[in-house]
Amino acid sequence: MTSAYVSRPQGSPLIGVGWMLAAGLCFVSMTVLIKAVGTALPAAQTAVLRFALGLPFLLPMLPALRRARITPRLWRLLGLRAVLHACGVGLWFYAIARIPLGEVTAINYLNPIWVTVGAALLMGERLPPRRVAAVVAAFIGALVVLRPGLREIDPGHIAMMGTAMLIASGYLVVKRLSEELPAEVIVAMLSLMVPLGLLPFALPVWEAPGVEALAYLFGAAGLGTAGHYAMTRAFAAAPLTVTQPVTFLQLVWAVAIGAILFGEPVDPFTVLGGAIIMGAVMFITWREARARRAATAVAPDAMPVSRSEARPDARESSPD
Template sequence: MLATGLTFVAMNGIVRHLGTGLPAAENAFLRFAFGLPLFLPTLIPALRRGFPRDLWAGFALRGALHCLGVIGWFYAMAHISLAEVTAIGYVNPVLVTIGAALLMGERLSWRRMVAIGVALVGMLIVLRPGLRALGSGHLAQLCAAAMFAASYLIAKRLVERTSPAVAVAMMTATVTLALAPIAAAVWVPPEPWHYRWLLLAAGMGSLGHYFMARAFAVAPMTVTQPVTFLQLIWASLLGTIVFGDQVDLFVILGGGLMIGAVSYITWREAARRSPITPPIDVAKGA
């Protein structure tokens, strides 16, 4: 999950650099289309073996949800700061943690429930509804976070029945197919430099999803998700140094509140040596 955060922040910086020159759906499509060849060595043998019908349904549902999420995310990246995108994205792990407890039976102690409440307060500090007008970029990122949370919950189930590499390859393929007609409807001819940056973004994003799938395969989501909060620090530094974003103290305060809440609960359970991480199942493959 640490490697996931680093690669995703790098991808965020690339997408921010691209700006609004291309529609969000087109940017998203090109990012996944460029990433798809990286997974063909995994995807082709898996398709030849085939999947049960219910597994196909899981792949398709995840692809549709992730498609909506990436469109919203690309739009938000072009309209609000890197730090805001990252901070609002913390709704995602909160929703994932709640969903994992409600739908998958993962243990949610009272300390974790308090941490979730504190994290939501932090989110309100970041957004400050009623104190400022929320723009379309903020709303797009909120919707994207919800879609990604649902996608990640499905991913957790998928890696219980197939390898992380296959799960990511199928996600890349289904999202590419879902985005193709949407991108075609708003297509703007890209410049050559667009392709170079999007190819790099595709590599970073695909690598990040693989790291995340590996983490999901060996540990409960309530363990893996807190690590993603470190992205706020890296995103704030990148936005300030590279793009000249002004440091928003409310974003830092709200994000820090969320980081502190989740870090505390993780430290408490580690200090008690709670058996919350299952052993690695080598049968799932590398």
């Protein structure tokens, strides 16, 4: 496998910020469309339809999928990732229909925190004291959002916490898969296997979807694909330390749109808790970038950056 250093053109940080802004707008707009469907359809059916309607967007990935050599071990890993993601997405759709958009977005920021914890527990990665402090701060931020004991905890909140854990677990599997399979194959297999995993839950409660719901979900599928494309371009154009803070705007947009379109109250605790979680994520991102720079400075010839390493999938801000 060949590796290459990633070179960025002059002024690329601004380009990276622009791509990340576009990605955030796509992800928030996608969530709004799913919220608009609401409880009109069961959550599992909504998730199945969203993935099914997104299949045409996979056509450019078919050549890579045909060339891939998938061993039985890789099939097992792909299946595990699909199960984790299917359960996470099902809970995510359930949460979107029941709790404010701002709270969905704020709790979703826990994804990279769970990835950090899981990498330490399951993969033996170091968890130094400063990173432990950031993890603790992130969970304090989650408590600020949820405020258990001070208000009623909706099942949607519990579902969203489960989403963050399950999607993060899936990212840990992706980390292993990315060492042996191209990104296009991993994405395509996920998009094909997740609806199959959700189908047994959707069929018993299946309802005839209306034209409006189908239009919303088709739009959500397109926005999700566009969001992941824009995010990938942002990661390629600028360092994570530049693009990561921009994702906090998703919380601002989600709170504003929830208030304007759905009449959701603006909860300052949600914004505060989301800011604490995002601050912890930014700190971990900064520390990782600093450690990579230090390692490269010590042994520049032994630390090439592969294209897969330049795309930190664990930083995705949306489970969809």
